[in-house]
Amino acid sequence: GAGVSQSPRYKVAKRGQDVALRCDPISGHVSLFWYQQALGQGPEFLTYFQNEAQLDKSGLPSDRFFAERPEGSVSTLKIQRTQQEDSAVYLCASSLAGLDFSGANVLTFGAGSRLTVL
């Protein structure tokens, strides 16, 4: 597609439930990022993929968070045993550049998946 597509746009989960958030990046984009944006805050880095390889997961807040991109295109962010503090907008972004790029690494973001944990 023309842009980054994320689904679902809105998700309400009961505390303790598992959720899965999907990201369809722009076709051909090598890099894929997940960010978490709490209300009134800027996006906080979660994890980075170059093609199917997860090269940086330093931002994942706990081992309840897991991300994958098995074929180097679609990515899924999974949160197990959700907690109230997981409530946030989860943003996916992709870029054409990979590891060998030294430019600004312009990111194209999706509209986000808004997760509310009750």
Added chain:
Amino acid sequence: QKEVEQDPGPLSVPEGAIVSLNCTYSNSAFQYFMWYRQYSRKGPELLMYTYSSGNKEDGRFTAQVDKSSKYISLFIRDSQPSDSATYLCAMRRAGGYQKVTFGTGTKLQVIP
């Protein structure tokens, strides 16, 4: 303390005003500086980026970087109601993959 600090606002100005948005940062290794605009319930979209110190102009928007002071600015001339959004500064180090670090965002409202 966060690597990137940004006044969250909100900032309210009349239509036609000049708007100044600012960020400070602590990591001297940052080389690329970006401004993203985020409308309500949308993802951020890139407005401008600059490399190292200096100015860059694009239409009504001017980005300035002062690396000696670790201070970046975005100026919006002749502000329009359609400029009402949250403005996020962002930055990264040079060389290969480097994650982009964002500020908190400043919410701007331009009143007709």
